[in-house]
Each structure stands twice: as structure tokens, then as C-alpha cells.
Amino acid sequence: MKRLPFPPAAGALVLEGLLSRLSFGLISFALPLYARRLGFSLSEIGLLVALNTGVSVAVKPLMGALADRVGLKRTLLAGIGLRSVVSGLLALAAAPWHLYAIRSVHGLSMSLRDPSVNALIAEAGGEKQVASAFAWYQTAKTLAGQLSKSVAGFLLALSGANFGVVFLAAFVLSVLPALVVARFVPSDGRRTAAPQPEQDSAPTASHVVPFMGLGFLIRATADMLDGLVPIIAIEYAGLTEAQTGLVYTVASIVLVVASPVFGWLADRVGNRLVLSIRGAANALSSALYLVAPGFAGVLAAKAMDDLGKAAYRPAWGALMARLSSFDRRTRARTISFLTVGEDLGSILAPVLAGVLWSTWGIGVAMTARIGLALVTEAYAVVVVGRRSDLRRESISSVSGSHQSASRLT
Numbered sequence: 578m579k580r581l582p583f584p585p586a587a588g589a590l591v592l593e594g595l596l597s598r599l600s601f602g603l604i605s606f607a608l609p610l611y612a613r614r615l616g617f618s619l620s621e622i623g624l625l626v627a628l629n630t631g632v633s634v635a636v637k638p639l640m641g642a643l644a645d646r647v648g649l650k651r652t653l654l655a656g657i658g659l660r661s662v663v664s665g666l667l668a669l670a671a672a673p674w675h676l677y678a679i680r681s682v683h684g685l686s687m688s689l690r691d692p693s694v695n696a697l698i699a700e701a702g703g704e705k706q707v708a709s710a711f712a713w714y715q716t717a718k719t720l721a722g723q724l725s726k727s728v729a730g731f732l733l734a735l736s737g738a739n740f741g742v743v744f745l746a747a748f749v750l751s752v753l754p755a756l757v758v759a760r761f762v763p764s765d766g767r768r769t770a771a772p773q774p775e776q777d778s779a780p781t782a783s784h785v786v787p788f789m790g791l792g793f794l795i796r797a798t799a800d801m802l803d804g805l806v807p808i809i810a811i812e813y814a815g816l817t818e819a820q821t822g823l824v825y826t827v828a829s830i831v832l833v834v835a836s837p838v839f840g841w842l843a844d845r846v847g848n849r850l851v852l853s854i855r856g857a858a859n860a861l862s863s864a865l866y867l868v869a870p871g872f873a874g875v876l877a878a879k880a881m882d883d884l885g886k887a888a889y890r891p892a893w894g895a896l897m898a899r900l901s902s903f904d905r906r907t908r909a910r911t912i913s914f915l916t917v918g919e920d921l922g923s924i925l926a927p928v929l930a931g932v933l934w935s936t937w938g939i940g941v942a943m944t945a946r947i948g949l950a951l952v953t954e955a956y957a958v959v960v961v962g963r964r965s966d967l968r969r970e971s972i973s974s975v976s977g978s979h980q981s982a983s984r985l986t
Contacts, residue, residue, distance in 0.1 A: 584701055584703060584706070584710075585761070586697075586701035586761070586763055587698060587701040587702050587703075587706075587710040589758070589761035589762050590698050590701060590710075590714060590758075590762065591713045591714050591717045592717070592754075592761075593657075593754040593757050593758050593762075594694070594717045594718045594721075594754075595717035595718065595720065596750065596753045596754040597657065597660075597721075597751075597754045598718040598722050598725065599721040599724065599725050599728075599750055600660075600725075600747050601660065601664070601725075601747060602721060602722045602724075602725025602726060602729070603725050603729045603743050603744075603746060603747040603750070604663075604664065604667060604743070604744065604747050605722075605725075606725065606726045606729035606743075607743040607744070608625070608626075608667070609625075609626065610733075610740070611667075611676075611740045612625055612676055614740070615672070615673055615676070621673075625677065627924060628681060628684065629681070629683040629684035630684065630687070630920055630923065630924055631684065631924070632680075632685060633684040633688040633691070633920065634917050634921060634924075635684075636684075637687075637691065637692060637916065637917055638913045638917065639688075640652070640685075640688040640689050640692060641692035641911075641913025641914070642910045642913075643689075644689070644693045644696065644910075644913075645906060645909045645910050648764065648765050649693045649696050649697050649765045649908075650693075650697070650758065650762050650765055651764075652689050652690075652692075652693040653689070653690055653693040653694055653697065653758055653762075654755060654759060655689050656686045656687070656688075656690030656691075656693065657686075657751070657755045657758065658755060659686035659689065660683065660686040660751060661748060661751040661752060661755070662682065662686075663679055663682050663683045663686060664744055664745075664747040664748035664751050665744075665748045666682070668741045668744035668748065688913075691913070691916055692909040692910070692912045692916065695894070695897060695909075695912045695916065696908045696909040696912050697762065697765075698710050698711055698714060698894065699894070699897065699901060699902070700765070705844060706844055707844070707894065707895050708839075708840045708841075708844045708848070708891040708892065708894060709837065709840035709841055709843075709844050710840070710894075711840065711890055711891045711893075711894025711895065712836040712837050712839060712841075712843075712887075712891035712894075713836070713837055715832075715836050715887070715891070716832075716836045719829060719832050719833050719836070723826075723829050729743055732746060784900070785900070785914050785915065787960045788896065788900055788918070789914055789915055789917065789918030790956070790960070791896075791953075791956060791957055791960045791961075792915050792916070792918035792919040793918040793922040794956055794957075795855070795893060795922070795953055796889075796919040796920075796923045796926070797922035797923070797925065797949065798856070798885075798922075798926070798946065798949050798953050799859065799882075799885060799886050799889055800922065800923045800926050801949070802882070802927070802946070803926075803927050804927055805934070806824075806825075806879060807821055809866060809875065809939070810875050813866075813870060813939060814866075814871060815870075815871075816872055816875060820872055823876075824872075824875055824876050825879070827876060827880055828876075828879040828880045828882065828883040829883065831880045831883050831884055831887070832883040832884070832887045835883075836887040836890065836891065838887075839851050839887050839891050843895050844895070848895055848896055848961060849957075849958070849961055851888045851891065851892040852888070852889075852961065853954060853957075854884075854885070855885045855886075855888040856885075856950050856951070856954035857885075857950075857954075858881050858884045858885030859882065859950040859953075860947045860950040860951065861881050862878040862879070862881035862882040863878075863946040863947045864943070864947060865881065866878045866939075866943055867939070896961065897912050897915050897916075900915070901915075929945075930942050930945075930946070
């Protein structure tokens with residue numbers, strides 16, 4: 578039998594990611610349109626879209642600690658179940674406040690799911706294949722995200738713009754990832770066993786905060802243009818809507834193909850090289866938008882941008898796995914703090930790009946992104962080098978493990 582690219586438990590989590598994104602991708606496509614039908618302004622839709630991430634950031638560290646206490650699999654199943662509730666409630670929503678309330682519940686489900694699923698991938702992927710596991714997880718989510726948007730558009734057209742049909746379809750599909758996790762992901766229970774030699778000391782706040790900063794900078798650089806690319810393509814570069822759609826299609830193919838390659842590279846060569854590729858891709862894409870404002874230039878820039886995202890996820894996942902491995906009893910809590918840094922970067926960077934563009938023009942916005950990519954690269958060189966220092970401290974600090982772990986709360 579041909580060997581899987583990673584352990585079977587990791588494969589089950591990849592399938593969970595595909596099915597989850599297939600389910601909730603329907604909602605991501607339909608929700609802004611439904612909000613518009615209910616009379617939302619564009620700014621209100623922006624608030625609605627960002628609300629779930631804001632709620633998740635606020636409570637994610639608490640949910641990470643809960644996952645460590647009651648078990649990663651149980652918490653993941655709770656998050657998936659709560660998200661199914663969200664899908665079902667959307668089919669019944671009829672007033673603006675309903676959408677805000679439901680979106681807040683979605684944020685709570687994210688805070689339960691994200692630390693647990695990342696910690697489970699870190700454990701299931703193993704020491705030698707963890708970056709590849711994160712890469713395939715990202716690939717599955719990307720594929721499902723693209724497919725679900727097409728399916729959502731088809732369902733709306735077929736049903737005469739009946740949003741309830743889309744939300745009910747999302748609810749039905751949301752059951753599938755729960756079945757996969759319940760059947761194929763091993764139970765972890767409460768991890769109270771004594772730590773292994775490399776896990777003698779949980780990372781302290783002084784160790785985690787610099788990596789939170791790294792996650793913030795990486796995600797900020799990667800997501801700075803999110804939401805602005807269609808405007809860049811149509812209003813700045815003069816592309817048609819059809820050309821813009823083709824740009825997204827080609828870029829998605831690049832991301833899907835490149836992610837496993839970068840996962841393999843991170844596992845066998847190292848994260849520093851892959852992170853450097855990410856930084857170069859982000860900077861080059863920004864320059865291309867400026868110097869080649871046409872179809873070919875925008876296509877190359879978006880493809881380069883997604884190439885950077887393909888490099889970012891496996892390398893960052895491997896870093897999270899490594900940092901959280903020093904005490905597996907607090908793994909989800911450590912990962913929850915690291916992903917909070919990511920979330921903040923994803924929230925704030927597009928706002929910054931919009932302000933810079935509207936105030937000083939697209940040249941300033943792109944130049945700022947190039948500068949941010951260079952700063953992120955320099956910061957990554959310094960912070961990633963601290964992993965070996967952290968490992969040495971871990972091995973020599975058996976007596977201080979529980980005191981160190983408490984500092985993260």
C-alpha cells in the first residue's frame with residue numbers, strides 16, 4: 578500500500594478542513610448578499626463580516642486553555658457543533674440584529690475550533706511531517722472555498738435567490754466534518770502525564786509574545802490587500818470583471834499546487850528558507866501592481882501573492898507546532914495566543930491599506946507593504962533563531978515548568 582504523505586489522523590483533519598470550508602464557504606458567499614437584502618449599508622456589512630473574528634480574538638485564549646483541560650477532540654467537536662447551529666439559525670434569521678447575534682456565535686465557535694484543530698494537526702503531523710500536514714490542510718480549505726462559492730452562486734440562481742436554501746445546504750454539510758472527527762481522529766483526553774525531556778518547560782510569555790508579533794506581521798503583510806484586489810484590478814488597472822475572475826482562478830491554482838511543495842520544503846530544508854520566499858513574494862507582488870498595471874501584471878502579482886500565502890501556512894504551522902511542543906499539556910493554549918497575533922494582523926492590515934490608499938494614493942500603500950514585508954523578514958530571522966534557545970532553556974528548566982506555564986494566562 579502506498580504510504581500517505583502524513584499519518585492517517587492528520588489525513589482525517591485535512592478532510593475535516595475540506596468539509597468545514599465547503600459548508601461554511603456557502604455562508605461566506607451568501608451572507609453579505611443577504612445582509613444587503615435586509616438593508617445593511619456597506620459599512621455595516623464590513624462590521625458584520627469582521628465581527629466573528631473580533632469575538633474569536635477576545636475569547637480564544639480562554640478556549641485554548643479549556644481545550645487543554647477537557648481534550649482537543651472534544652473541543653473541536655464542540656466548535657463544529659456550534660458552527661452547525663450558526664448555519665441553522667441563519668436559515669431562520671429575518672432581522673439585522675439576528676445576523677449580528679449569529680455572527681457573534683460564529684466567533685465563539687471559531688475560538689473553540691481554531692486552537693484545537695491546529696494543536697491536533699501539530700500532534701498528528703509528527704516531528705518530520707508537520708509542515709506538510711499544515712500545507713495539505715490549507716490546500717483542502719482553498720479548494721473547498723473556491724468550490725463552495727461556485728455552488729452557492731448556482732443554488733441562489735436555481736432557487737430564485739432563496740437564501741434559506743443556501744443556509745440549509747450549509748447546515749446539512751456541516752454535519753459531515755463532525756462525523757469525520759468523531760470517527761477517525763483519536764481521542765486525546767486530558768493530558769496530565771509527566772512531560773517528556775523536550776517538554777519540561779512550557780514557553781513563558783517572554784517566549785510567546787515575540788512569536789505573536791511574528792504571526793501579526795506575517796499575516797498583516799499577507800492580508801494587507803484583502804478586499805482591495807478587485808478594486809485594484811478594475812479601477813486602477815482597467816480590467817474587466819471577467820478578467821478579474823480569471824486572475825483569482827489562476828492565483829488559486831498557484832496556491833493549491835504550491836502549498837504541498839512548500840510543506841515538503843519546510844519539513845526537509847527548514848522554515849527559514851520558506852519564510853524568506855514568503856517575504857520576497859509579498860514584496861514583489863506589491864511592486865508588480867505598481868509597475869505593470871495591466872492584465873498580465875495583475876495576474877502575475879496576484880499569483881505571486883498567493884505563492885507567498887502558500888509558503889506562509891506550512892512554515893508558520895510548523896513553528897506553532899514546535900513552540901507548543903515543549904509542554905503538550907498547554908499546547909492549545911499556546912497556539913491560541915499565537916493565532917490571536919495572526920487574527921489581529923488580518924483585521925488591522927486591510928484597514929491600514931485602505932487608509933493609506935484613500936489618503937496618499939496606491940503608490941504609498943504598496944510601498945508601505947513592501948516595507949512591511951522587509952521588516953517582517955528581518956524580524957523573522959531574529960525570532961525564528963530563538964527556537965534553539967527556547968529548546969535549551971526547556972531541557973534545563975524541569976523544576977520551573979508549572980510556574981512558567983501559568984504566566985501565559
